[in-house]
Amino acid sequence: MKQENTPPTLIMIFGATGDLAKRKLFPSLYQLFLKGSLSRRFALLGVGRREWTNDQFKEHVRDSLKASGHSQEQVESFIEHCVYQSHDVSDSNSYIQLKELANELDHKFDLEGNRIFYLAMAPEFFGTITDHLKLDGLTDTNGFTRLVIEKPFGHDLRSASKLNEQIRESFSEDEIYRIDHYLGKEMVQNIEVIRFANALFEPLWNNRFISNIQITSSETLGVEERGRYYEKSGALRDMVQNHMLQMVALLAMEPPINLSTDEIRSEKVRAFRSMRPIEGEEVDKYFVRGQYGAGEINGEAVNGYRDGDNVDDHSNTETFVSGKIMFDNFRWAGVPFYIRTGKRMSVKSTKIVVQFKDIPMNLYYNKEHSLDPNLLVIHIQPDEGITLHLNAKKTNQGVNTTPVQLSYSASSIDGINTPEAYEKLLYDCILGDATNFTHWDEVKLSWSFVDKISDYWEAVRESSFPNYQSGTMGPEKSDELLAEEGFQWWAIGEIDGNKES
Ligand SMILES: NC(=O)C1=CN([C@@H]2O[C@H](COP(=O)(O)OP(=O)(O)OC[C@H]3O[C@@H](n4cnc5c(N)ncnc54)[C@H](OP(=O)(O)O)[C@@H]3O)[C@@H](O)[C@H]2O)C=CC1
Numbered sequence: 001m002k003q004e005n006t007p008p009t010l011i012m013i014f015g016a017t018g019d020l021a022k023r024k025l026f027p028s029l030y031q032l033f034l035k036g037s038l039s040r041r042f043a044l045l046g047v048g049r050r051e052w053t054n055d056q057f058k059e060h061v062r063d064s065l066k067a068s069g070h071s072q073e074q075v076e077s078f079i080e081h082c083v084y085q086s087h088d089v090s091d092s093n094s095y096i097q098l099k100e101l102a103n104e105l106d107h108k109f110d111l112e113g114n115r116i117f118y119l120a121m122a123p124e125f126f127g128t129i130t131d132h133l134k135l136d137g138l139t140d141t142n143g144f145t146r147l148v149i150e151k152p153f154g155h156d157l158r159s160a161s162k163l164n165e166q167i168r169e170s171f172s173e174d175e176i177y178r179i180d181h182y183l184g185k186e187m188v189q190n191i192e193v194i195r196f197a198n199a200l201f202e203p204l205w206n207n208r209f210i211s212n213i214q215i216t217s218s219e220t221l222g223v224e225e226r227g228r229y230y231e232k233s234g235a236l237r238d239m240v241q242n243h244m245l246q247m248v249a250l251l252a253m254e255p256p257i258n259l260s261t262d263e264i265r266s267e268k269v270r271a272f273r274s275m276r277p278i279e280g281e282e283v284d285k286y287f288v289r290g291q292y293g294a295g296e297i298n299g300e301a302v303n304g305y306r307d308g309d310n311v312d313d314h315s316n317t318e319t320f321v322s323g324k325i326m327f328d329n330f331r332w333a334g335v336p337f338y339i340r341t342g343k344r345m346s347v348k349s350t351k352i353v354v355q356f357k358d359i360p361m362n363l364y365y366n367k368e369h370s371l372d373p374n375l376l377v378i379h380i381q382p383d384e385g386i387t388l389h390l391n392a393k394k395t396n397q398g399v400n401t402t403p404v405q406l407s408y409s410a411s412s413i414d415g416i417n418t419p420e421a422y423e424k425l426l427y428d429c430i431l432g433d434a435t436n437f438t439h440w441d442e443v444k445l446s447w448s449f450v451d452k453i454s455d456y457w458e459a460v461r462e463s464s465f466p467n468y469q470s471g472t473m474g475p476e477k478s479d480e481l482l483a484e485e486g487f488q489w490w491a492i493g494e495i496d497g498n499k500e501s
């Protein structure tokens with residue numbers, strides 16, 4: 001993370017008593033504070049429904065920082081900047097009180113009127129809050145005002161457009177920071193650098209040299225307590241519309257003419273525009289949906305999705321998606337981008353595997369061992385780094401070949417733990433850098449792509465659900481999707497680069 005002086009800021013978190021604030025936002029702000037990346041002129045104004053006192057809130061924040069293992073003194077100097085206000089989202093009086101408190105904090109910490117409004121609440125409140133922020137004068141300051149908005153940004157294109165129109169009444173596009181936390185991950189940010197800073201890759205980054213690209217983000221956890229939300233969302237809306245398509249766009253986009261927010265976003269938008277739309281029965285050819293049944297994770301028996309709380313016994317909701325995305329443009333014509341994501345799979349891992357085409361003639365043919373294709377593996381999580389899979393001569397074995405791997409592990413070489421995604425994104429927002437947040441045009445195009453698939457899936461029930469066992473890598477059809485074109489998923493567990501069996 002670059003170290004620059006950040007401006008004084010009031011960070012107002014709506015939903016400050018919730019899970020996201022406790023697990024991610026407070027610890028991330030604290031890390032910025034410890035690193036000196038947060039101006040000492042800052043205040044954190046927590047807003048929640050429950051009637052807490054300031055002391056109760058401070059205790060809550062303290063509790064959220066326990067795992068960070070720093071001295072009491074440091075924690076207390078952070079806590080001094082924290083204040084709480086109980087609030088009713090639809091009541092103007094609540095906003096008037098908030099405004100008075102914000103003005104007091106401005107004065108006390110000399111914040112120059114700079115305000116970040118972070119909406120860490122259920123999306124149905126987003127529009128109401130932004131309306132009130134403007135109507136009740138909270139955005140009326142001499143400093144900057146920025147709106148950070150959590151996912152999901154709408155449920156489909158129609159609702160996302162409606163929400164967008166509503167928040168645009170109060171904030172301009174360049175004041176809106178739509179969070180996609182994958183864009184804050186170190187190795188997702190590294191995709192552009194790997195591509196555009198290496199003479200080795202960019203000339204090969206096209207359909208003449210790449211046979212297919214695979215992006216997997218698998219989880220071992222199930223839907224847990226989120227059944228109510230997930231039943232309406234499913235993996236397509238929860239992961240594909242945002243995180244998966246953002247990674248696809250970063251891999252597929254053309255080089256921007258410079259690294260400005262506008263140029264990068266406009267190349268991503270062009271990539272989204274060249275994605276082939278898939279609709280109607282074609283969806284069955286390009287996409288596979290899955291729902292987990294009972295099974296075993298790490299030796300422990302686990303229930304199926306339909307046994308979870310707030311889940312319909314006959315649910316048609318997908319907990320797994322794999323798909324083939326095609327780009328109809330010069331660079332990528334004919335190269336499938338395979339994506340795969342799901343709950344209750346065998347491993348928690350996010351990896352990108354770029355498979356290069358075979359060489360035109362194999363001089364080292366050997367009937368026991370065929371030459372492996374070259375792979376570039378980008379490890380997003382839990383490990384962070386890259387591995388290049390090559391073939392080399394087997395020592396003392398004539399001209400037999402053996403696969404070798406050149407690896408770079410970000411944590412072991414750089415020697416530091418990379419910052420949590422939210423830490424980086426909050427820092428960028430304070431600095432006013434929106435590059436790693438999604439522009440409305442990206443959101444609009446990704447919903448338009450996803451809506452066609454969800455329309456079909458909602459109209460045509462999947463009779464085979466549940467169709468994969470917990471603890472596996474998804475339904476068989478997902479393997480068939482690649483096998484049809486002579487490919488297979490590369491393993492994304494610890495021994496990466498092996499084919500999945
Ligand atoms: N948790 C996570 O890991 C992630 C969450 N998100 C997104 O972040 C947002 C928040 O999620 P999460 O923290 O899990 O949600 P929680 O349910 O844990 O928290 C909801 C918050 O909203 C407040 N709230 C609810 N109703 C009202 C109301 N009528 N008036 C005022 N405040 C109200 C609650 O206050 P009170 O507690 O006082 O009732 C609480 O602070 C969601 O959009 C979610 O999709 C995105 C990615 C990951």
Ligand SMILES: O=C1O[C@H](COP(=O)(O)O)[C@@H](O)[C@H](O)[C@H]1O
Binds near residue numbers: 217219238239350
């Ligand atoms: O946005 C979401 O992401 C998480 C997965 O995030 P990761 O950083 O752990 O890979 C997912 O569990 C959740 O369902 C989804 O809403």
